[in-house]
Amino acid sequence: MKPSIWDSNKRGHRFAAVLVGVGIATCGIATQNYYLVATGLTVPVYERFCTPDMDHNSRKVDSLWLVYWSPFRWMTPHRSRWSHSLLLGTPLRFIYAALPFLIALGFWTVLDPVVGATLAANPWAWAQLFSWIPLAAIISDTVHLLKDGFGPIELFFGK
Numbered sequence: 001m002k003p004s005i006w007d008s009n010k011r012g013h014r015f016a017a018v019l020v021g022v023g024i025a026t027c028g029i030a031t032q033n034y035y036l037v038a039t040g041l042t043v044p045v046y047e048r049f050c051t052p053d054m055d056h057n058s059r060k061v062d063s064l065w066l067v068y069w070s071p072f073r074w075m076t077p078h079r080s081r082w083s084h085s086l087l088l089g090t091p092l093r094f095i096y097a098a099l100p101f102l103i104a105l106g107f108w109t110v111l112d113p114v115v116g117a118t119l120a121a122n123p124w125a126w127a128q129l130f131s132w133i134p135l136a137a138i139i140s141d142t143v144h145l146l147k148d149g150f151g152p153i154e155l156f157f158g159k
Contacts, residue, residue, distance in 0.1 A: 010053070016143050017047035024139070035132055042136035043143070050097045050137065052144050055083040072096055081158025084148065088158065090141045094134060 021043030028036025054069050055076040072093070076082045083089045109116040119126055145155050 013051065013053070013144050013147055014044065014047055016147050017044040017140055020139060020143050021136075039132045039136045039139070042133060043140045046133075046136050046140040047144060050093050050140075052084045052089055052093070052141055052148075053078075054093060055080070068100070069096075079148070079159060084145060084150070085154075085158030086138065086141060086145070086156050090137055094137050 021040045023040070024043065025037045025040025028034060028038075028040055049065060055073055056078050081088050082092060105119075109119050142155065150159070
């Protein structure tokens with residue numbers, strides 16, 4: 001039988017993330033809340049690039065991004081609480097995914113005195129500018145875990 005978009009597979013997870021993301025973005029457009037629009041548009045992107053299935057060893061290493069995730073895949077068993085839970089998996093993958101961007105931001109602040117001074121003067125402005133990304137990560141992971149059949153307690157603590 002051919003896999004469908006309703007199954008708990010890569011296509012099914014992406015389809016669900018797009019549906020939820022478009023719904024959130026549409027609500028944001030209707031209420032003129034651009035924070036919701038950004039969150040909604042980020043949900044499917046996060047599912048694509050930082051899915052809980054980044055721990056799955058059967059994923060083909062066909063891009064530099066997947067090569068970057070190889071150590072994470074080697075260290076994390078598939079569907080463990082280190083990858084498939086909201087309390088451990090989501091923050092761990094979020095930090096791991098953000099690491100190259102934080103390092104680049106660090107170099108940028110050192111090399112460009114204007115950026116460094118701006119960041120030093122108001123560090124929370126930068127945090128507020130990108131604060132919708134963790135919310136999109138939580139929503140994306142919740143959709144993914146629900147598609148995998150996780151119950152309410154398993155959502156937070158894993159199986």
